[in-house]
Amino acid sequence: MGGSFLGRILKISTFGESHGESVGVVIDGCPAGLEIYKWEIEEYLKRRSPVSKFSTARIEPDNLKILSGIMENKTLGTPICICVDNKNFNSSDYDELKEVFRPGHADYTYEKKFGIRDYRGGGRASGRETVARVIAGCIAKKFLSELGIDIQTYTFSINNICINKIDCDAQKNFLFMPDSTTFEKTVDFLENNLKNDSVGGIVECKINNIKAGIGEPVFDKLDAQIAKAVMSIGAVKGIEFGNGFDCTYLFGSQNNDQYYFDDVVKKKSNNSGGIVGGITDGGQIIFRAAIKPTPSISKLQSTITKSNENVQIKINGRHDKLIVPRAVVVIESMAALALMDQILLSCTCKLESVKKNYLERG
């Protein structure tokens, strides 16, 4: 329990069932004085809801309420609570799911864990829960941008179609794909294959312009923290940094990133993905996460009921057939949150800088 709390300096706690009153987040530990506007969060949230024929018909106006922690568009240093009411839903869609466990969903595992569950649309295991992550992520991203750090996240592949180049703004198409040719090819593929089924894909995230020396040794390595944060998104089944699983095909002499100095410290390659020993090396942080196909499909599937009867189920209602583009901003948010936490921690790692910080206090 306590699974809805995250972070050490930047602490967040999220709440809300998919079909309860609200979903939201409390963010504690954000430094005071960060400028943040409601519309910025609303804009960022929109990236979670790209409109297409493959997405859920559930339209969430996502009407933000800032309950605390921000005054006159500046953070106070106190807990920021932001929530969104759940308005546009039809719980009766879920009535038949009260006794049946949907394959690929967490219905069965929640029942086993808690002995009780909110059967109306997945409860805390619903994708709706990620609204809270994205709200918090927006604030983290704003903080990072104050330090000059930039994050780019996009769809890397859908099913077996993978981008080959980056030639357009990923944010401009509904698949969030930065390769215009692959985008069109993928649209064709989706048109022909998603009638009663769903697909998955891979999301790639790049963090640019980060200084060397951020992250912790041993258990709290920056890649370990990002891995936890990203793997905690319901649909993610794997994560890899730098050249990732492909590093196993290389020899050490090929995989090592050799340093050289040319005005600044540079590396001849970036197989590490910008992190060595859990700490940034000044190179671009790069990682990929695998997103499973969404489990809600209208094909007939075998499953069981709460009383262990064997039954067949066909899932109706409004569901995404393709969740990869929606996951892009969620992954970006989790990476931003993990990184912000580590940057705040990094303020405390050298005596000289702690001393300076303390002695400068008014």
Place this chain on the structure above:
Amino acid sequence: MGGSFLGRILKISTFGESHGESVGVVIDGCPAGLEIYKWEIEEYLKRRSPVSKFSTARIEPDNLKILSGIMENKTLGTPICICVDNKNFNSSDYDELKEVFRPGHADYTYEKKFGIRDYRGGGRASGRETVARVIAGCIAKKFLSELGIDIQTYTFSINNICINKIDCDAQKNFLFMPDSTTFEKTVDFLENNLKNDSVGGIVECKINNIKAGIGEPVFDKLDAQIAKAVMSIGAVKGIEFGNGFDCTYLFGSQNNDQYYFDDVVKKKSNNSGGIVGGITDGGQIIFRAAIKPTPSISKLQSTITKSNENVQIKINGRHDKLIVPRAVVVIESMAALALMDQILLSCTCKLESVKKNYLERG
């Protein structure tokens, strides 16, 4: 900072530089009454040091000292401190590394973070640090075995040679490979390719006989916790659960694990790797981790010094050319620790079981 602390109920803290006095671990939160013998830990630690011509010549007797928490071979419920002295090392091997950053190692990143570093063999970023993880892991594994839970971990691939079947006891060969044909093929490969270089590979871990309902929702999902624990091992660059990255090639109808009841609840497939929504579904937990080739190689490499001079470096001294088999027990240990923590948490998730536990107290 504080990166050397892990866990919520089962808390561990590790300490020790590679060439300092000792490496060790404090384990707090282990239930009282667990039987554990010194020789059990020593046996388990041996799996970290398979002897072969491809391994380091540094022989570590790993002479265990149990400093606290165990009396008459039973845990007291109080912190268990176990450490191992660092005896067999030759720091002068490292004298030339005082000013130079080894590619692929954390020398540069530690220097950037702390402004000071233990240059004698990697300090906390050394593989030596994993001794403490394995000691703690042994206790976690013993605890899990008390509940009937079993863990099997082995080498899945080395470079591009992958196992095809499981036909022998992985613990019986020095590569910890459960496929006898692949083992021989791999030995040939290593004979021919490791002269001045090193290789990586993939480790697979299976956890059997675990009940459904273990793990937390949202951020503390069991797969997220295992991912963090395993990714925190220095050489790991990626992790995937169940069918992992391959799930992205499947349609939802192929990827969903359908339930049926046949005396007990079963699933037609195990693409999930035993975890749905962060909580066990009663199936086998299965994951794979990618291990990069060890960075210490005797080939000439470019790098820089502390004063930003461009230099060439050739790493001498006793180094592993193949760390994958040594990583097997470390990965198993981290998985066991993450799982034990979540099982202890699971004692508190239902009112009825908390009530029963409390009311039965003497």
Place this chain on the structure above:
Amino acid sequence: MGGSFLGRILKISTFGESHGESVGVVIDGCPAGLEIYKWEIEEYLKRRSPVSKFSTARIEPDNLKILSGIMENKTLGTPICICVDNKNFNSSDYDELKEVFRPGHADYTYEKKFGIRDYRGGGRASGRETVARVIAGCIAKKFLSELGIDIQTYTFSINNICINKIDCDAQKNFLFMPDSTTFEKTVDFLENNLKNDSVGGIVECKINNIKAGIGEPVFDKLDAQIAKAVMSIGAVKGIEFGNGFDCTYLFGSQNNDQYYFDDVVKKKSNNSGGIVGGITDGGQIIFRAAIKPTPSISKLQSTITKSNENVQIKINGRHDKLIVPRAVVVIESMAALALMDQILLSCTCKLESVKKNYLERG
């Protein structure tokens, strides 16, 4: 930062400025299946607002919103978010305080810490923040009552008038004093002394029917955890357990609580206040907390402005002249929260009980 998060198994995070949109709490880690009604929380909250001529005229309807975690009046095991809107306030009362630091309030210290503050009524340092504590406390108290544990908290003294006996229901008078004679004497005192001034007092809390063996060793001793929880209430300046500071006047032979067996284990005295070595001994837990006089008074006081000018200030607006009775339920709540957390932890301290709990899972 992150100061608004509390607890290890039962985790809470609170939010809300005194004059912001809402104040509220997220409670994570409450076991699933606890029955809780909205009206129960509303009733409990009323104890925070005893009506009298010495209290603030700010009437807070405290209209509760349960945003998550409870379905059909049962906890789901997921985060419970409950909040209360801030409706009845007049921020213009505070306009003159924008530039001036009120003595005894946290205006100056917040400004020094964050460099920015919500000047409208104390922000997070306002007594209004305790609404969130009491909401969470109500749930903790309900949980404890499920285990048969009962808490009684009351006003022990006001200024130098102290109770001598317990002869009435403390909840029935507006001072929450269990001694009817002292109650009347105190009312007289207040009538004559509170014109432009305020008073403090002592609150006593007794926890009955708790089993031995609850609490942790070393840093997380039950008394240390209760002390932290209670001392974190703004107005509390001291806390003592059992005979408290008076133990220093006794010899060891007088202070030791001697055990004897008479059907059950009993003690000849309870100087320890029910806790030895941080763990309950089966006796009544008893502690007292000192509440300082409320700092908002209408007498003229010296202070400074943000630009360090020396000025005189007279605090107008609606303020409590006596906060002791209002603190009673806040102290009870913090004790209940600390105790509930430790009881949940106690589920994990013996191998045999963990094993039993795990093996009984469905």
Place this chain on the structure above:
Amino acid sequence: MGGSFLGRILKISTFGESHGESVGVVIDGCPAGLEIYKWEIEEYLKRRSPVSKFSTARIEPDNLKILSGIMENKTLGTPICICVDNKNFNSSDYDELKEVFRPGHADYTYEKKFGIRDYRGGGRASGRETVARVIAGCIAKKFLSELGIDIQTYTFSINNICINKIDCDAQKNFLFMPDSTTFEKTVDFLENNLKNDSVGGIVECKINNIKAGIGEPVFDKLDAQIAKAVMSIGAVKGIEFGNGFDCTYLFGSQNNDQYYFDDVVKKKSNNSGGIVGGITDGGQIIFRAAIKPTPSISKLQSTITKSNENVQIKINGRHDKLIVPRAVVVIESMAALALMDQILLSCTCKLESVKKNYLERG
């Protein structure tokens, strides 16, 4: 469980039974670059063992071993492990205590909690455990002194004899009393009253030269954190800040500390004890802690055995009759640790200072 871990940025974990192999501490999160010598810790530890006829005859050479985290007398930023072997003890003194619970000790409560205990001298509940606190405290105090912060701690009273003035160096007499007249009076009292008995007293701690703005709001208030840290010392039964319990006798107009500006911000009084709303106000931090009389006395006492027999017990062996002076440095250590943690946190509370710290990184 996990009760032996403390702190958020500066994390410590302690280990060791009184009569086990060693007692020690792991300190993680101490900034890199702090100069610390072994002899400094040894000197500081001596304050824990003032020699007198009223102290235990157990002479502990306290032979320090620094196992990690310090190289060439500077902290590396990595975990510092320091331990002390338990050499001079005679466990056979405790053989008769295997079945009997000593009144005032934690024998009974540990047995109830864990179902198993180290009966040799109190295990983790022994005063011996505080060695680890003092080692960590020494490092915290050194850190604070780098920032110009100074801590003075001394015996305030023993039994009913209290200091009246400060006229000598408290560290120079074995009672650590800063009032020479009271010291002599107390020695007389002890000579006449400690034959078979023990006494308690009060320790006072003052922290000087601390800037305003340190500490957290809400639950992690600086006074709450110090209260937890100090109350977690076995013998402490109460704590109060500033005028403490006496604040309840004052009116608000008397208790409020009024500010004025005279070159710097000053206060007309320091009833707050330097902390308002959990955050330092720039005044001296001052608190007092009540120490109970040591429970080991050679007078006959009633108690029970593990099998609930009523028996009489007389405690022999080497025991302190007066633990107050020994507690002085332990209380100072816990206050230093709590304060250091909060100062490190304070580096992260303002965006401007985080930004500056980050952008200055090499």
